[in-house]
Amino acid sequence: METIAELGYAQATFARIAERAGLSSTRLISYHFAGKSELIAALVDEAYADITRHMTEHTRAATGPREALHAYIRALVGYIAEHPKRMRTLTSVFLDHRAEDGGRSCPPSPPNPPGSSSPRGTPGSATRLLGLALLARRSRRPGTGPDGATA
Template structure:
């Protein structure tokens, strides 16, 4: 009985992930207005749009799953780079470079999120708040160690996330990712660095 329940749960998660991945692709290729359940079914090779509404009762729930999938993919991509960094300044640099590298490697993910944001779909708030919270913790650790100067960590985290999001648009549109990452690293290193005593 327990094995059957585990298999059903795994099959449900796999189907939800398949639908979310297809939605990312359709949003990126066709835009928000043309991301219909029919278009998602066609892209995913599903027999009926009822398979989507079975797993996601509203389009907002589906887009929340898309944000969750993009966040999970970004975290998996970035984790090795972040784990290799030692010290607050190195971690800040790794965070910026890993974000921009993810954007360059996954432009469809970025376009999908942009379509959701530009069309004012009220999803992704928890992921955004969690991202800012992780940056605040990084800044506070660096301030305690004397690596970073005193500043408002939440404001700096919001500025950094906003800068990365704005730069993502440039990278997706063909700007050199390494150059963009170099500039952001320089800007935020200067903004956060403690002056030598």
């Protein structure tokens, strides 16, 4: 991950990754991964698993929609602050990774927000944003507008 975070996805070749890992050749990497896309998929899966653990741990105790939204935002911002290299790596992958045919590639969807029942692989960002919007809407008191002011 550090090689991608520091050099960017396009510059992170097997040779550079092996060199920075202190390996004499790329054979060890090639033994475990058929290509760069497979390596990236494993890195993204590992990152999502870590984010999922973090988010679950930090949002589990939320009792209501408003508290759940606050916990979700605090947990996500906290994770980003605690893992800047991982987040730079994921950003580089999302912006620069291409499918085998050269077209835009979309790695697996990140975890859904707490309480979401969307299966993995559904449109991740849209699903999460919709979930957060619904969470925010449910947390409003009756008779108030989107900013909490009395309607």
